Amino acid sequence: xxxxxxxxxxxxxxxxxxxxxxxxxxxxxxxxxxxxxxxxxxxxxxxxxxxxxxxxxxxxxxxxxxxxxxxxxxxxxxxxxxxxxxxxxxxxxxxxxxxxxxxxxxxxxxxxxxxxxxxxxxxxxxxxxxxxxxxxxxxxxxxxxxxxxxxxxxxxxxxxxxxxxxxxxxxxxxxxxxxxxxxxxxxxxxxxxxxxxxxxxxxxxxxxxxxxxxxxxxxxxxxxxxxxxxxxxxxxxxxxxxxxxxxxxxxxxxxxxxxxxxxxxxxxxxxxxxxxxxxxxxxxxxxxxxxxxxxxxxxxxxxxxxxxxxxxxxxxxxxxxxxxxxxxxxxxxxxxxxxxxxxxxxxxxxxxxxxxxxxxxxxxxxxxxxxx
Numbered sequence: 001x002x003x004x005x006x007x008x009x010x011x012x013x014x015x016x017x018x019x020x021x022x023x024x025x026x027x028x029x030x031x032x033x034x035x036x037x038x039x040x041x042x043x044x045x046x047x048x049x050x051x052x053x054x055x056x057x058x059x060x061x062x063x064x065x066x067x068x069x070x071x072x073x074x075x076x077x078x079x080x081x082x083x084x085x086x087x088x089x090x091x092x093x094x095x096x097x098x099x100x101x102x103x104x105x106x107x108x109x110x111x112x113x114x115x116x117x118x119x120x121x122x123x124x125x126x127x128x129x130x131x132x133x134x135x136x137x138x139x140x141x142x143x144x145x146x147x148x149x150x151x152x153x154x155x156x157x158x159x160x161x162x163x164x165x166x167x168x169x170x171x172x173x174x175x176x177x178x179x180x181x182x183x184x185x186x187x188x189x190x191x192x193x194x195x196x197x198x199x200x201x202x203x204x205x206x207x208x209x210x211x212x213x214x215x216x217x218x219x220x221x222x223x224x225x226x227x228x229x230x231x232x233x234x235x236x237x238x239x240x241x242x243x244x245x246x247x248x249x250x251x252x253x254x255x256x257x258x259x260x261x262x263x264x265x266x267x268x269x270x271x272x273x274x275x276x277x278x279x280x281x282x283x284x285x286x287x288x289x290x291x292x293x294x295x296x297x298x299x300x301x302x303x304x305x306x307x308x309x310x311x312x313x314x315x316x317x318x319x320x321x322x323x324x325x326x327x328x329x330x331x332x333x334x335x336x337x338x339x340x341x342x343x344x345x346x347x348x349x350x351x352x353x354x355x356x357x358x359x360x361x362x363x364x365x366x367x368x369x370x371x372x
Contacts, residue, residue: 004029005197007352008187010174010210012038014046014150015337016202017157018074018345020166023200026353028165031194032158033187035173035206039154042204045225045308047255047267048338049242051089051145053116054109055336059363060317061112063340066360068144070342078160083152085260087241088143092124092136098248099138106140116142127239132293146241147257148338174203177214184214184329198352202332205309214326219314219369223335224277226269228287229304232262236296245293251275252286256294263303266290277307310335314369320344321351323366331366 004027009020012034020032032038050071052064075084093099102118109116119127121136133139158168169189176188177199186195201207211218235258237243242257252268252275259265268275268286276283283305291298311333313319318334330352334340350356 003027003353005353006195007031007198007200008033008194008196009200009202010187011201011203011206012154012158012168012170013041013043013202013204013337014039014148014154014341015204015332015334015344016200017154017161018341019200019202019332019348020161020168021157021164022345022349023352024161024164024166026349030161030166031196032161032166032168033172033174033189034168034170035203037170038158038168039150042225042308042310042337043150043154045227045306045310046150046338047227047257047265048148048150049089049145049255049257050147050339051142052114052339053089053142053145054105054112054114058112059360061109061114063318063343063360063364064336065114067339067341067343070346071146071148074342074345078156080156081152082156083149084146085149085241085257086146087237087239088141089145089242089244090119090124090128090139090141090240091244092133092139092246093248094135094137094246095248096137098246101248102138102140109142114142115144116140128237128243130236130238130294130296131243132295141240149259150338174210177210179214182326184326198328198330200330200332200348200352204311204333204337207311207331207333211331214329216323216325216366217370218319218333221312221314221316223310223312224274224307225267225310226274226276226283226305226307227265227267228276228283228302229306230264230266230287230297230300231303233264233296233300234262236264236294243293245290252289254286254290254293256290264297264300276305280305311337318344318364319366320348320361321365323370325370
């Protein structure tokens with residue numbers, strides 16, 4: 001492999017930005033293309049919680065755990081604010097069945113060596129007195145977790161890539177791939193043609209259509225995502241970075257976190273869709289439901305309502321690496337993109353520049369679909 005290959009990274013969300021940064025430390029010939037502005041699609045709407053809880057099978061949990069460690073390395077490497085808030089996550093159960101399920105989940109994660117423990121009701125109330133958590137039949141705290149403000153992290157990563165010699169081009173959608181046999185030799189945008197030795201496809205939801213243009217059938221779930229961001233309020237957390245409301249109560253199940261500027265971001269829903277992805281009434285209903293658990297949110301106005309289609313491969317797990325059919329087109333698509341962004345950047349750079357093959361990524365190759 002050429003030590004300084006020409007690499008085009010398509011997509012400037014959190015995955016594309018992380019890969020571009022790591023590549024730029026190895027080659028100055030990195031060009032990032034984004035169809036709009038960096039981080040304005042799924043990365044903007046993301047709840048951006050970093051976690052590995054529990055994420056079976058174990059290979060996926062292990063990769064997510066590597067993701068948390070890689071974020072710590074990245075924070076030290078960039079030596080500045082990259083939008084991370086550490087502190088862990090707390091959740092509780094409100095029924096006996098929910099308590100049994102939570103204990104089983106914690107026991108499983110502890111057997112995998114994950115730093116998490118059961119806490120009692122008094123401990124939960126002491127940790128986070130602003131929560132209205134009653135009734136509490138069981139509670140758990142995982143202290144390795146945190147969240148990321150992508151509006152800080154993405155510019156930090158792309159800025160570092162530019163300082164290393166890379167180029168970032170906005171409003172540059174890819175209209176066409178150039179090919180020579182099974183090799184992708186470059187791309188065309190509305191304003192120019194660019195050549196490359198390697199192309200990284202990290203375009204989130206748009207990856208499906210772009211992959212189809214080079215003959216790859218890309219299995220993807222339609223998964224709309226939405227989060228609500230409120231106006232600033234006084235600090236609500238004393239210990240943790242994020243809270244998950246009880247999964248054993250009626251919908252909506254919600255996660256919420258607070259930015260350093262006081263705004264609160266709330267997500268409700270599942271992999272298959274989010275509360276608030278179709279109407280502002282849904283978003284307002286979710287906030288009214290959140291008042292039951294967080295009284296401080298009562299009467300707070302919505303500052304932003306963020307929606308996007310999430311990149312969700314058909315089986316819910318990442319697709320990473322060079323497909324055999326297009327051996328110089330590197331794929332990087334996943335939900336849990338924030339958790340996995342830092343480790344994806346590290347491993348992708350090694351696979352692209354060094355020609356390495358990471359065993360940790362083998363369960364997540366494209367061929368699991370194309371080989372039937």
